[in-house]
Amino acid sequence: xxxxTAPTETVDGSKTLVRGNVLEKTYGSRLPLGRSTPVLxxxxxxxRAGEIVGIVGENGSGKSTLMKILVGVLDHDAGTVERYxxxxxxxxxxxxxxxxxxxxxxxxxxxxxxxxxxxxDAAKQRLADELDFEQYLDYRVDQLSGGNRQKVNLSIAxxxxxxxxxLDEPYTGFDWETYLRFWDxxxxxxxxxxxxxxxxxxIEERSRLDRVFExxxxxxxxxxxxxxxxxxxxxxxxxxx
Amino acid sequence: MNRFAxxxxxxxxxFLRTPLNVVLALVLPLVVIEGWGQAMAGxxxxxxxxxxPLDLGRVLGAIFGVAIIAGLMGLVQMISAREADRRLVQxxxxxxxxxxxxxxxxxxxxxxxxGVNFGVLWLTVEPEAPLLVFAFLALAxxxxxxxxxxxxxxxxxxxxxxxxxxxxxxMDAFLSGDSPLAADVPDFVQYFPLYHPKELLQSAVxxxxxxxxxxxxxxxxxxxxxxxxxxxxxxxxRTSGGWSA
Amino acid sequence: xxxTATAFGxxxxxxxxxxxxxxxxxxxxxxxxxxxxxxxxxxxxxxxTLVDGETTTVMRGMPEVHGVIMTPITSSxxxxxxxxxxxxxxxxxxxxxxxxxxxxxxxIAARFxxxxxxxxxxxxxxxxxxxxxxxxxxxxxxxAAMVILSVTYGLIGMxxxxxxxxxxxxxxxxxxxxxxxxxxxxPLFVQSEPEWWxxxxxxxxxxxxxxxxxxxxxxDTAMSLGWGFGYLLVVGLLAIWVYYRGTRAT
Numbered sequence: 001x002x003x004x005t006a007p008t009e010t011v012d013g014s015k016t017l018v019r020g021n022v023l024e025k026t027y028g029s030r031l032p033l034g035r036s037t038p039v040l041x042x043x044x045x046x047x048r049a050g051e052i053v054g055i056v057g058e059n060g061s062g063k064s065t066l067m068k069i070l071v072g073v074l075d076h077d078a079g080t081v082e083r084y085x086x087x088x089x090x091x092x093x094x095x096x097x098x099x100x101x102x103x104x105x106x107x108x109x110x111x112x113x114x115x116x117x118x119x120x121d122a123a124k125q126r127l128a129d130e131l132d133f134e135q136y137l138d139y140r141v142d143q144l145s146g147g148n149r150q151k152v153n154l155s156i157a158x159x160x161x162x163x164x165x166x167l168d169e170p171y172t173g174f175d176w177e178t179y180l181r182f183w184d185x186x187x188x189x190x191x192x193x194x195x196x197x198x199x200x201x202x203i204e205e206r207s208r209l210d211r212v213f214e215x216x217x218x219x220x221x222x223x224x225x226x227x228x229x230x231x232x233x234x235x236x237x238x239x240x241x
Numbered sequence: 242m243n244r245f246a247x248x249x250x251x252x253x254x255x256f257l258r259t260p261l262n263v264v265l266a267l268v269l270p271l272v273v274i275e276g277w278g279q280a281m282a283g284x285x286x287x288x289x290x291x292x293x294p295l296d297l298g299r300v301l302g303a304i305f306g307v308a309i310i311a312g313l314m315g316l317v318q319m320i321s322a323r324e325a326d327r328r329l330v331q332x333x334x335x336x337x338x339x340x341x342x343x344x345x346x347x348x349x350x351x352x353x354x355x356g357v358n359f360g361v362l363w364l365t366v367e368p369e370a371p372l373l374v375f376a377f378l379a380l381a382x383x384x385x386x387x388x389x390x391x392x393x394x395x396x397x398x399x400x401x402x403x404x405x406x407x408x409x410x411x412m413d414a415f416l417s418g419d420s421p422l423a424a425d426v427p428d429f430v431q432y433f434p435l436y437h438p439k440e441l442l443q444s445a446v447x448x449x450x451x452x453x454x455x456x457x458x459x460x461x462x463x464x465x466x467x468x469x470x471x472x473x474x475x476x477x478x479r480t481s482g483g484w485s486a
Numbered sequence: 487x488x489x490t491a492t493a494f495g496x497x498x499x500x501x502x503x504x505x506x507x508x509x510x511x512x513x514x515x516x517x518x519x520x521x522x523x524x525x526x527x528x529x530x531x532x533x534x535t536l537v538d539g540e541t542t543t544v545m546r547g548m549p550e551v552h553g554v555i556m557t558p559i560t561s562s563x564x565x566x567x568x569x570x571x572x573x574x575x576x577x578x579x580x581x582x583x584x585x586x587x588x589x590x591x592x593x594i595a596a597r598f599x600x601x602x603x604x605x606x607x608x609x610x611x612x613x614x615x616x617x618x619x620x621x622x623x624x625x626x627x628x629x630a631a632m633v634i635l636s637v638t639y640g641l642i643g644m645x646x647x648x649x650x651x652x653x654x655x656x657x658x659x660x661x662x663x664x665x666x667x668x669x670x671x672x673p674l675f676v677q678s679e680p681e682w683w684x685x686x687x688x689x690x691x692x693x694x695x696x697x698x699x700x701x702x703x704x705x706d707t708a709m710s711l712g713w714g715f716g717y718l719l720v721v722g723l724l725a726i727w728v729y730y731r732g733t734r735a736t
Contacts, residue, residue: 089585095582099500099503099504100500104496107492111488265657269657280669280670280672309657316656317653400567401504401506403656404564407563407567408514414664415522416525427525
């Protein structure tokens with residue numbers, strides 16, 4: 001099967017923004033009797049500007065671990081990580097401060113990004129409008145529903161217009177409209193040159209992704225051209241009709 | 242399968258899988274008992290002391306040690322299990338069974354801790370009525386374990402809850418326990434959790450007897466705590482949002 | 487925008503909104519210290535302290551002695567527990583702050599700043615309540631020693647929180663101040679010069695100063711104040727290092 005070339009992807013001359021080489025990571029006890037779990041055993045991955053990349057794999061395969069290592073929040077045991085440009089990370093669990101309001105949350109993280117007050121306010125308004133949580137700006141994080149909390153979680157990753165977006169199941173709890181809006185945003189960002197890396201479970205999204213990586217047995221495999229189990233199954237069902 | 246038994250087994254397993262806690266539960270009593278004993282032994286002669294300060298100190302250390310370990314265990318148990326308990330309720334456990342398994346496990350571990358404290362007391366103080374001493378230590382522990390559980394049910398945040406339990410224990414230790422130093426105790430002190438257990442323990446250690454009134458009071462205390470914990474626990478499981486269907 | 491200031495200000499706001507905590511920080515010291523004074527009988531007791539460089543025994547009223555011991559116990563318990571929980575709460579989310587661009591030292595400074603504020607509030611409340619019934623002979627030295635002791639316990643709480651699990655940490659942060667300040671450093675209990683190992687506890691130097699400045703009119707323990715501060719610095723550096731490792735990004 002031919003590799004589909006989406007409008008955002010230019011195979012030649014497209015800048016690599018994130019690269020992981022021979023990454024190894026083992027979770028485990030330092031004590032001799034504890035159980036240690038090797039998660040990554042030499043993973044290689046490379047993400048280029050302007051592409052939307054999906055990371056898939058079974059539960060426990062190491063997708064989140066890989067992303068955390070690429071983001072820089074988790075140490076790796078061996079291998080190297082290269083990052084060029086700014087990174088926006090949306091973790092699987094909304095790592096936010098419960099008793100802060102949404103506005104204060106923007107201010108706190110915006111200060112980290114080095115944004116000015118005006119820039120923070122502008123980004124806040126823009127994202128609150130796009131993802132539809134404007135009426136919650138003065139609510140405390142612990143007063144928000146799961147879906148709204150996730151919107152804030154995602155916004156924090158986006159607010160500084162990063163060069164690389166690392167999203168770990170970013171639309172958990174989103175309603176359908178917000179989900180669609182999210183994909184519009186992702187596409188727009190990719191068109192502007194942002195590299196978007198997404199951990200995803202949904203097969204239906206494969207058509208939206210430029211490349212797909214599967215984390216399996218501690219390694220990363222490019223499965224962009226492969227059909228998944230379920231696609232093969234649905235093909236067979238179609239033949240039966 | 243008997244849910245009650247399963248519940249207890251898994252609670253105990255969880256506790257034992259943190260070996261550090263097991264070690265501390267064994268070592269800390271020694272530290273507290275001897276520390277309290279040595280400190281009291283250093284007291285200058287005073288008109289209000291009846292027994293030898295060293296032994297009295299050890300006795301106080303034993304009861305306080307059991308109480309505080311049990312109280313914090315009760316608190317942590319209730320809080321850490323809160324979300325998991327709601328899910329268990331949905332799988333078919335009744336809130337009452339759930340609470341019963343928690344409290345039973347708590348009581349069980351408390352009795353073991355009391356046993357360790359008793360062991361140290363037996364070797365160092367040579368009490369008049371050892372069996373009674375063990376029983377009353379265990380009782381004191383159970384009182385505080387249920388108290389901790391009540392605090393945990395009402396105030397399900399660890400930091401705030403532990404502040405309450407710690408201060409309660411401190412006031413209790415000071416008023417109920419520090420009898421030589423706090424002679425002007427007001428009447429409401431008898432309602433403090435450790436007051437009657439301490440009286441029971443003291444007379445069991447030094448006289449080999451106990452006052453039935455004290456025992457009745459402690460029994461009533463435990464009963465009241467049980468009722469309160471059940472009520473609060475049931476309320477929190479019910480209002481958790483949607484398991485009623 | 488200054489990152490440290492932002493994180494610090496927002497961190498304060500975050501805790502100030504914990505109304506239960508704020509209420510407890512006031513109610514608990516008030517009730518405990520007031521109660522302690524209310525039930526203490528007014529007899530004269532021999533107290534071990536330093537006078538002109540020599541360990542001697544002076545006679546002081548029991549309420550005064552309790553003032554000197556109950557107040558630091560109160561603030562040490564609270565500061566210790568605050569440190570314990572601050573560390574645990576913050577660990578994961580602060581890691582995200584690092585990804586977002588906060589330098590480790592900025593996050594650390596902000597967190598420690600919040601702990602310092604909580605500790606000072608507790609010290610203030612405790613001393614305030616104490617002053618109703620007992621006025622130390624040399625108030626400001628007394629307060630200085632109290633601050634050093636409480637901050638040290640806050641930092642110890644942070645260390646314990648990083649190393650031990652919740653239950654173990656709780657047991658330790660309860661029993662440690664109790665036997666340290668309540669037993670080993672209590673001048674009533676320990677009439678002669680304390681054993682060498684009692685001097686290793688965090689409470690040794692600060693409480694010594696508090697007994698001296700609370701009950702006598704001359705400052706004989708200035709050296710101890712220095713030692714206490716040194717102890718604080720060592721514990722502080724350790725806590726910073728442990729915290730740094732916890733929030734570090736590659």
